[in-house]
Amino acid sequence: MRQVFRLSALALCLGLFVTAATGPVAVASRAPIEIAFWHDWTGEGGDGVVAVVDAFNKSQSNVVVKATVTPDLGTKLLASIAGKVPPDVVLFDRYMTGQYASRDALTPLDTYIARDRMDPGSFFEACWNETVYRGKVYSIPFETNSRVLMYNKRLFKEAGLDPSKPPETWDDLVRYSHTLTKRDEKGRLVQVGFVPIWNGVSLVHYLWQCGGDVFNADATKVTFNGPEGAKALEWVVSLVNYYRYDNLVSLAAGFGSHLSDPFYTGQVAMKSEGCWMLSDMRRYAPSLVANDLGLAPLPRGEVRATIAGGFSLVIPKGAAHRDAAWEFIKFAVNKDVQILFARKVGTIPALKAAAFDPQVAGDPLLKPFIDAMEHARYRPVHPAFPEVESYIYQAVDRAVHGEMSPEAALEWAAGRAQKVLDRYNRHLRR
Numbered sequence: 001m002r003q004v005f006r007l008s009a010l011a012l013c014l015g016l017f018v019t020a021a022t023g024p025v026a027v028a029s030r031a032p033i034e035i036a037f038w039h040d041w042t043g044e045g046g047d048g049v050v051a052v053v054d055a056f057n058k059s060q061s062n063v064v065v066k067a068t069v070t071p072d073l074g075t076k077l078l079a080s081i082a083g084k085v086p087p088d089v090v091l092f093d094r095y096m097t098g099q100y101a102s103r104d105a106l107t108p109l110d111t112y113i114a115r116d117r118m119d120p121g122s123f124f125e126a127c128w129n130e131t132v133y134r135g136k137v138y139s140i141p142f143e144t145n146s147r148v149l150m151y152n153k154r155l156f157k158e159a160g161l162d163p164s165k166p167p168e169t170w171d172d173l174v175r176y177s178h179t180l181t182k183r184d185e186k187g188r189l190v191q192v193g194f195v196p197i198w199n200g201v202s203l204v205h206y207l208w209q210c211g212g213d214v215f216n217a218d219a220t221k222v223t224f225n226g227p228e229g230a231k232a233l234e235w236v237v238s239l240v241n242y243y244r245y246d247n248l249v250s251l252a253a254g255f256g257s258h259l260s261d262p263f264y265t266g267q268v269a270m271k272s273e274g275c276w277m278l279s280d281m282r283r284y285a286p287s288l289v290a291n292d293l294g295l296a297p298l299p300r301g302e303v304r305a306t307i308a309g310g311f312s313l314v315i316p317k318g319a320a321h322r323d324a325a326w327e328f329i330k331f332a333v334n335k336d337v338q339i340l341f342a343r344k345v346g347t348i349p350a351l352k353a354a355a356f357d358p359q360v361a362g363d364p365l366l367k368p369f370i371d372a373m374e375h376a377r378y379r380p381v382h383p384a385f386p387e388v389e390s391y392i393y394q395a396v397d398r399a400v401h402g403e404m405s406p407e408a409a410l411e412w413a414a415g416r417a418q419k420v421l422d423r424y425n426r427h428l429r430r
Helices: 007-022 043-059 073-082 094-102 110-115 125-129 153-158 170-180 203-209 227-243 245-252 275-284 286-292 322-332 335-345 367-375 385-400 406-429
Strands: 033-039 063-069 089-093 140-145 147-152 189-191 270-274 293-296 309-314
Touching: 033 043, 033 073, 033 322, 043 063, 043 322, 043 335, 063 322, 073 089, 073 094, 089 094, 089 322, 094 309, 094 385, 125 140, 140 335, 147 153, 147 367, 153 286, 153 293, 170 227, 170 270, 189 245, 203 227, 203 385, 227 245, 227 385, 227 406, 270 275, 275 286, 286 293, 293 367, 309 322, 322 335, 385 406
Parallel strands: 033 063, 033 089
Antiparallel strands: 089 309, 140 309, 147 270, 147 293
């Protein structure tokens, strides 16, 4: 069990930090200003958000943050902005920055960043870059995550594989997957190695690992249908074909969650997964975690690459208390608070000094995910990307079902995606 901070002592410490490092909150008022903070985190994540808010409120007396759990946050946020009653600060899925900034729904933060000399280099590069849209910064990274290869050491041993030598390359991953696959007397799958279309992994991940990207440098042309994309999709299809898609569907029909998760039950020997799964694994599969869980960098195609997901803090357009909201954001991304949140929730701080602090990086399960941030990439900060990616998913689906060759499926998707990109770009040039 990791040690839990005493919030009263932490609040005192952080109160001293805010006074010394940033000066008093730059809001002059006899009564404290109340700011509205929206987020959609529940469970352990929600508890972590509450801890941050409580620490801020105890650290000073000029601003009171009122946090509200807000389901369907994106839709409600746009409605509140249109109605001119937005919250003051929002914990926001960072990949949506381009979509909302393009709608003029977010407040640019460059003036605040320059005034208070916030250093972009103190954050993980992929996290900071995902906050920038058309040259302006629209959010401040709060937390992040990456993906690594999770594997079952016991299943490796049973298959004659050395659990201290996980697969390094795609070729290794295919070879290990063949060795780890088991079928019953009727040829039905009972255990698989690695399945590239499971666990929500987009073809974009494999595209990056081949050295490719979704768009060209100025986001005027889709490029996922180039040779790198073809190689990535051909690799995915070849491994799916080894199992046979219908056999994978039959095996997956018996999967469950929590105690019945197929990785916990040994039906899946390897998977690409994020650090957000660690708390569930500790709860539902403690023996696996203690004895048989292996963690390694994702195998490379041409290069190593993983995704930097996570959340940022934004100030919506039209927020009534922008200065006070900025003070809360600064507090939330200082080192001590970043460590507090990471220890309570198990995600990676976006601030590098906090992520590499022994209190966080000393967790042997979290450390591989932190190390993977060296190779982290971020999704294109362009409002067209979500719609473009939907066509990429459709291309994968057509290829693994055998409806089209990988090359033809990507060309089909690229033709439609280019029209989407052109439409957005025409709108942005107005």
